[in-house]
Amino acid sequence: MRAIICTTILILICILACGCTGKTPAVPVPVTPMEELGLTKLSDSHPNTTFSHDPGVIVVSFWTDGAQKMELDFSNVSQGYVAATQFTTSGPYAGSVAFQAPVKDTYQLNISGSGRWTAEVTPLVTTNPLKAPVNLSGSGTVVTPVFSLEKGEYFFSRNETGLASPYYFLYYVNGTPLMDANNSYIQPGFGERSSHPFVFVTVPESGTFYLSVLGRNNPGNWSVSLSLVPKLPPMGPGPEIYTPLKSDGNP
DSSP states (O other): HOOOOOOOHHHHHHHHHHSSSSSSOOOOOOHHHHHHOOOOEETTBEEEEEEEEOOOEEEEEEEESSEEEEEEEEETTOOEEEEEEEEEEEESEEEEEEEEEEESSSEEEEEESSSSSEEEEEEEOSSSOEEESSSEESSSSSSSSOOOSSSSSEEEEEEEOOOGSSSEEEETTSSBBOOOOOOSSBBBBOOOOOOOSSEEEEESSOOEEEEEOOOOOSEEEEEEEEEEEOOOOOOOOOOOOOOOTTSSSOO
């Protein structure tokens, strides 16, 4: 009798250990932060990657360990879309650049450098945009946080001018550039050697934007601001002007 009881206990223990079904329970596969956020990592030893992406903007954040030349080439496989950017660094530097994925497709990213570097790809974060007036600052080549602008005219002011200034380009968050009224350049449109501390920027429709900065110096500090041009009050009638009459009754 005791042997039967012991045997029964052993059988129950085995059933409980197997999840009461006789099958090994399914164990969920942990999702790493990189998979969850859709990141793609690259480095000088792994400079190329291919990935699928919906329409939108990707941000390539990178780090270089010293002075070098960098080139980033972004293209889609099926439609022949190609975008690229180049810059140099003068020392260890961390920055970012943005590329538009115009359609849902498979894309290739190729990065070349003359030294050691690492990079990762993430979607542009479009939530919680800043509100105008906007003050932005950074060092060298970088993609800023997004910000909302209402339709209207804006002052785009900068603290660095001439060759000390980076190139600035305004984009909607879908990657469409904010062009001037003649569709001839991406705003704000400072000339390469311009000494002007500010320009007027026209926003034809309200939206959410980001500023893409291409630094001549990496690293190299810069700061800008965007503020709405105040509207002038409507012109009213001026004071009535009386002309004195001469003694003959004529003015």
